[in-house]
Amino acid sequence: MLQLENVSLSVDDGKEILKHIDLTIEGGKFVVITGPNGGGKSTLAKTIAGILSPAEGTIRFHGEDITGRSITERANLGIGFAFQQPVRFKGITVRDMIRLAAGGELPESQLCTYLCDVGLCAKDYIDRELNASLSGGEIKRIEIAMSLARKSKLTIFDEPEAGIDLWSFNNLIEVFLKLRREIQGSSILIISHQERILEIADEIVVLADGKITAQGPRDQILPHLLKGESCSFCPNQEGFCHE
Numbered sequence: 661m662l663q664l665e666n667v668s669l670s671v672d673d674g675k676e677i678l679k680h681i682d683l684t685i686e687g688g689k690f691v692v693i694t695g696p697n698g699g700g701k702s703t704l705a706k707t708i709a710g711i712l713s714p715a716e717g718t719i720r721f722h723g724e725d726i727t728g729r730s731i732t733e734r735a736n737l738g739i740g741f742a743f744q745q746p747v748r749f750k751g752i753t754v755r756d757m758i759r760l761a762a763g764g765e766l767p768e769s770q771l772c773t774y775l776c777d778v779g780l781c782a783k784d785y786i787d788r789e790l791n792a793s794l795s796g797g798e799i800k801r802i803e804i805a806m807s808l809a810r811k812s813k814l815t816i817f818d819e820p821e822a823g824i825d826l827w828s829f830n831n832l833i834e835v836f837l838k839l840r841r842e843i844q845g846s847s848i849l850i851i852s853h854q855e856r857i858l859e860i861a862d863e864i865v866v867l868a869d870g871k872i873t874a875q876g877p878r879d880q881i882l883p884h885l886l887k888g889e890s891c892s893f894c895p896n897q898e899g900f901c902h903e
């Protein structure tokens with residue numbers, strides 16, 4: 661479904677953030693990318709979504725070369741991205757945003773289900789404006805509800821657990837388990853450090869120092885991540901891939 665071949669990305673000062681990444685994500689898979697802070701995970705997610713452009717390499721989605729495609733074009737092709745720090749829009753309600761994400765009208769009951777799934781009481785939130793009065797955790801959950809409504813072929817979540825309280829985190833795991841049951845031909849790519857999210861992955865990818873240092877089925881990779889304090893997948897053996 662998604663193929664990255666030899667993808668590299670540098671920032672303005674010449675620092676190489678992604679180094680020759682080869683990665684394939686098959687349809688119907690729930691894939692978690694983990695690794696030490698600063699390893700390049702968010703940069704990789706943004707490169708797949710089209711927010712950042714690689715200096716070299718090719719990105720293919722369903723066989724089509726999308727390397728030069730914009731974020732909007734990729735969204736239209738079916739790549740959805742849930743931001744680590746979601747944007748807030750003045751004058752637009754939660755209802756409007758979820759409908760926009762779904763691409764049209766939605767029965768009220770379905771709108772409410774998306775909000776309930778992320779632990780928000782629909783009657784309290786559906787007509788709220790998406791503005792600064794919402795807390796970081798609330799807006800994050802709304803962003804996840806929008807991703808559920810979008811039903812993209814590939815949905816990318818960058819640290820969905822960030823800023824979410826423990827009760828909502830338990831809910832979030834339920835949401836991902838539900839998504840995992842329902843994905844069929846679609847795929848989910850999650851950037852996360854959380855053991856409970858790693859535990860429900862089909863595949864785990866470890867990214868450290870801009871390189872993929874391990875990749876494989878959860879049962880192969882997770883025991884190594886949990887084994888010791890220092891992660892055996894870190895190239896310098898000093899980083900901590902799992903927190």
Ligand SMILES: Nc1ncnc2c1ncn2[C@@H]1O[C@H](COP(=O)(O)OP(=O)(O)OP(=O)(O)O)[C@@H](O)[C@H]1O
Binds near residue numbers: 671672675677695699
């Ligand atoms: N625009 C930029 N200019 C300079 N350095 C950058 C830029 N963007 C990212 N970096 C650096 O690239 C590295 C990778 O950043 P990235 O946010 O992708 O890491 P990450 O693996 O998602 O980290 P975390 O787990 O802390 O969220 C970091 O060292 C970061 O400081």
